[in-house]
Amino acid sequence: MDRLLSRRDVLxxxxxxxxTLGASALLSxxxxxxxxxxxxxxxxxxxxPTEAPATAAASPTxxxxxxxxxxxxxxxxxxxxxxxxxxxVAQAKEEGQLVLYDGHGGxxxxxxxxxxxxxxxxGIQVDVSAMRASxxxxxxxxxxxxxxxxxxxxxxxxxxxxxxxxxxxTVQPIGDLPNLSRVSQEVMAQAEGFGLTEHAVFEAIQxxxxxxxxxxxxxxxxxxxxxxxxxxxxxxxIVMDDPRAxxxxxxxxSAALVALGEDFLRNLAAQKPVLTRNIADSxxxxxxxxxxLMIPFALGLFPQVKDxxxxxxxxxEPGAPFVLQGISIPAQVRHxxxxxxxxxxxxxxxxxxxxxxxxxRPVVDSALDAAPPEARDLLSAPLLGTSDPPxxxxxxxxxxxIFTD
Amino acid sequence: MAIADIMRQSRRRTSTVLxxxxxxxxxxxxxxxxxxxxxxxGGLRDAPIGAPGNLTLDNISRLVLSSAWLVILExxxxxxxxxxxxxxxxxxxxxxxxxxxxxPGASFFEAxxxxxLYIPPIMMAVAWAMLGAPRVGLLNVISRETLxxxxxxxxxxxxxxxxxxxFSVAFQLSFAASAFRTxxxxxxxxxxxSGARPFRVLVRIVVPLLFPILSGVFLYSLxxxxxxxxxxxxxxxxAGVDMISVEIxxxxxxxxxxxxxxxxxxxxxxxxxxxxxxxxxxxVLGRRSFTVLGARGYKSxxxxxxxxKIPAFLLCVLATVLVVFLPISQLVLGSFTRFFxxxxxxxxxDHYSSVLHNGQxxxxxxxxxxxxxxxxxxxxxxxxxxxxVIARGRTVPRWVRITLNFLSWLPLTVxxxxxxxxxxxxxxxAPIPLYATRVGLVIAYVVLVLPLAARAMVGSLSQISADIxxxxxxxxxxxxxxxxxxxxxxxxxxxxxxxILAFVGIFRDLSTSVLLVPPGQPVxxxxxxxxxxxxxxxxxxxxxxxxxxxxxxxxxxVGRLQGYEMRMRSTSR
Numbered sequence: 001m002d003r004l005l006s007r008r009d010v011l012x013x014x015x016x017x018x019x020t021l022g023a024s025a026l027l028s029x030x031x032x033x034x035x036x037x038x039x040x041x042x043x044x045x046x047x048x049p050t051e052a053p054a055t056a057a058a059s060p061t062x063x064x065x066x067x068x069x070x071x072x073x074x075x076x077x078x079x080x081x082x083x084x085x086x087x088x089v090a091q092a093k094e095e096g097q098l099v100l101y102d103g104h105g106g107x108x109x110x111x112x113x114x115x116x117x118x119x120x121x122x123g124i125q126v127d128v129s130a131m132r133a134s135x136x137x138x139x140x141x142x143x144x145x146x147x148x149x150x151x152x153x154x155x156x157x158x159x160x161x162x163x164x165x166x167x168x169x170t171v172q173p174i175g176d177l178p179n180l181s182r183v184s185q186e187v188m189a190q191a192e193g194f195g196l197t198e199h200a201v202f203e204a205i206q207x208x209x210x211x212x213x214x215x216x217x218x219x220x221x222x223x224x225x226x227x228x229x230x231x232x233x234x235x236x237x238i239v240m241d242d243p244r245a246x247x248x249x250x251x252x253x254s255a256a257l258v259a260l261g262e263d264f265l266r267n268l269a270a271q272k273p274v275l276t277r278n279i280a281d282s283x284x285x286x287x288x289x290x291x292x293l294m295i296p297f298a299l300g301l302f303p304q305v306k307d308x309x310x311x312x313x314x315x316x317e318p319g320a321p322f323v324l325q326g327i328s329i330p331a332q333v334r335h336x337x338x339x340x341x342x343x344x345x346x347x348x349x350x351x352x353x354x355x356x357x358x359x360x361r362p363v364v365d366s367a368l369d370a371a372p373p374e375a376r377d378l379l380s381a382p383l384l385g386t387s388d389p390p391x392x393x394x395x396x397x398x399x400x401x402i403f404t405d
Numbered sequence: 406m407a408i409a410d411i412m413r414q415s416r417r418r419t420s421t422v423l424x425x426x427x428x429x430x431x432x433x434x435x436x437x438x439x440x441x442x443x444x445x446x447g448g449l450r451d452a453p454i455g456a457p458g459n460l461t462l463d464n465i466s467r468l469v470l471s472s473a474w475l476v477i478l479e480x481x482x483x484x485x486x487x488x489x490x491x492x493x494x495x496x497x498x499x500x501x502x503x504x505x506x507x508x509p510g511a512s513f514f515e516a517x518x519x520x521x522l523y524i525p526p527i528m529m530a531v532a533w534a535m536l537g538a539p540r541v542g543l544l545n546v547i548s549r550e551t552l553x554x555x556x557x558x559x560x561x562x563x564x565x566x567x568x569x570x571x572f573s574v575a576f577q578l579s580f581a582a583s584a585f586r587t588x589x590x591x592x593x594x595x596x597x598x599s600g601a602r603p604f605r606v607l608v609r610i611v612v613p614l615l616f617p618i619l620s621g622v623f624l625y626s627l628x629x630x631x632x633x634x635x636x637x638x639x640x641x642x643x644a645g646v647d648m649i650s651v652e653i654x655x656x657x658x659x660x661x662x663x664x665x666x667x668x669x670x671x672x673x674x675x676x677x678x679x680x681x682x683x684x685x686x687x688x689v690l691g692r693r694s695f696t697v698l699g700a701r702g703y704k705s706x707x708x709x710x711x712x713x714k715i716p717a718f719l720l721c722v723l724a725t726v727l728v729v730f731l732p733i734s735q736l737v738l739g740s741f742t743r744f745f746x747x748x749x750x751x752x753x754x755d756h757y758s759s760v761l762h763n764g765q766x767x768x769x770x771x772x773x774x775x776x777x778x779x780x781x782x783x784x785x786x787x788x789x790x791x792x793x794v795i796a797r798g799r800t801v802p803r804w805v806r807i808t809l810n811f812l813s814w815l816p817l818t819v820x821x822x823x824x825x826x827x828x829x830x831x832x833x834x835a836p837i838p839l840y841a842t843r844v845g846l847v848i849a850y851v852v853l854v855l856p857l858a859a860r861a862m863v864g865s866l867s868q869i870s871a872d873i874x875x876x877x878x879x880x881x882x883x884x885x886x887x888x889x890x891x892x893x894x895x896x897x898x899x900x901x902x903x904x905i906l907a908f909v910g911i912f913r914d915l916s917t918s919v920l921l922v923p924p925g926q927p928v929x930x931x932x933x934x935x936x937x938x939x940x941x942x943x944x945x946x947x948x949x950x951x952x953x954x955x956x957x958x959x960x961x962x963v964g965r966l967q968g969y970e971m972r973m974r975s976t977s978r
Binding site for chain 2: 099100101109127128129130131132134135137138139141142143145146148150151168242244245246274275276277278280281283284285287288289290301304305307308309310405
């Protein structure tokens, strides 16, 4: 009898709990249908940038205007009316808050700096969550699918941006911004080439060189061209950002594949580099003398080791692999105006100069003057090439084939 | 008619009595099974959860036909190697020495050697990465100078095994030492009186009698090693050491597009592999107290090591240096170096200043303290109820108790990162607003530490005779009064230990926190990871040292409470 009663109870409670929680979750999760989340979001929410949550249908024209932001006053402005942008600024202040998923994993200190400065200038609280790029992408995807938007902004590289635009369809058009016209033509052309300009704004260029341990590599023996790293003397002396996963190593792989050829990469693999995905730690390991060279080395990491007497950076010819670092607005957001205002702020002199001071190439050319003298030459190196987002899957497979024993 | 009424009333009473346990069973089931179910569902789709897609079995066939089995096999071999070593060193040799003999400083050694359990794994991985790095690792530099060769390449299979071994020694020692300590000395005496030498007594009497608990601890340790994440990621990934948790991470992190369905199905398989081990371990551990801690009383005692006292002492010193002193010294030293590992760059206090003036880091520490306190308290309450039903619920059907016990173990079988993914999806698509909230994070924490807290509480309650409670009721006390006035005074030391262990478990967790922390509310482990990610290892060391102090206090308190409880029970007997 006990068993009968208790089982009945179990069924009763189980039915209640699982139906309301687990089953609802499953049903919600599988109820995605064939519509993209962006389309669904657009259909469900009011499409104005001054109401939350806003969507892909948020009208960029309403706010595409000359800037009323402090920086824009001293900089060229985009087309549109000052009044409309003033309205964006006013609404942004009313929204009062912003959630930013930093898919650069905190590796670009300027994001934190910009958040602090933005908060102090506009009084808008910015909550930054540093995470890996794929985590940012997945969180945004889940939030958009579930209709529970948390992130107002997500920082991403060009490959991730391409995926979010074309595959996940989880970001919305950003529209015109006052400071957008300040972005260099080179960067705009690059972004345009991948069809990213509408949904992403790129605030910086990560440039890659080679980190050298000066104890293990005598003066004058550093690699002067990329071909030099194939010298047998470097065999077993190289730590390499793993090209088999999205990241700097893959950017280098993609750029080298086009500029230097597949044989170069196969010969590089024959050097038996140690592949790692912890790039910050790799720089430290070169500084400590575990390895002679780190390939590729993101210049943005240099401030971390520049005071260490055992390292220096060289930029082999013919040029530097690079990747565009950008930011996007998810399809549904709670603070659309604050998001746009923040993106515009990233293109301001203050933020762009901070990027340059931290060894990241600014997208506003004039800000390069703020870079330390020793960094200016490195950051001004000719660009070798970058990843090709639409062909990423195919190239990752090739990288796996070449660099897996 | 009257008999029928009595029977009806009896049924009603039984139904009321059962409502609580059954409700508890359902709560525990929802908490522990829902994320796993969602994970299984994700593994049976051809697209990530939430994205348009169809149900399919393709992921299972992909898994079966892929090289994933080799990864699982490699994980098993690595884990088993580490745990067998940990068992022989920590589970038997050291546990017997500190728990059963007159070894000088036994309590000190026990406390220090189990300290790694209180330190976030990522910190230990960082420390060993420094110590055992080829060419420049401190350990290798010293051994090269003195022995002429390098003793450890931490970026290798050996390195990963060594890293897991350190935790395994600490873990097995922490459980086994108390088992040796509470072992009835009269059984040993009987052996000795019969002419057996000490080693023979240990091998033929003590170990066999403690086999259930030792094997349970062994399996528990094996499961933990099987699911280890931070060390294998930091030390093993670059050397091609494939561990299942890292493989799952790789599927999510490094594939284009992220292979969530495959990661899900691999997570489910991981659960299925570990489940039988957990079942057995639950089964044997569930009986632990009934073999040597009978109500008739027992005799505790110390075995005199005689001339072996000094060698045994030196052995413990060596173990302490290798397992604890070296990595912790490396972290402390690193916190003062201007640049980690480059001593010629000089020493500084700047990193301490930087950390102590970093509002974000201090907020992370505060968040972890608050969430840890709330999570541990809720886990204690839940595990207390679970333990009460399991150990005391005589009127509760056996299958309810077994299921409850099993479910309270279930989270142990799920790798942290997989559990976090299940919770992420659950919260996102659940009708209750838990996504990206601290409440959601706390719930995940409660589930995460439930096995540990429940085990501690079940163990404690099982050792107290039900007669004591019944005597209280006979004397006229109600259930609540009996629990408050009799039971709680007897089990509070264990409850405190369970609380501290739960708090530490939450504080040091990374794999669950990393996906569930709300924006702008970092916790200690995610802040640590962020610092590590941007190469600020010196600040990682500072944060580690700062966090270590309360952890040492926690370890001290656990030791004191366990000692107090033993004395209390000895006196009561």
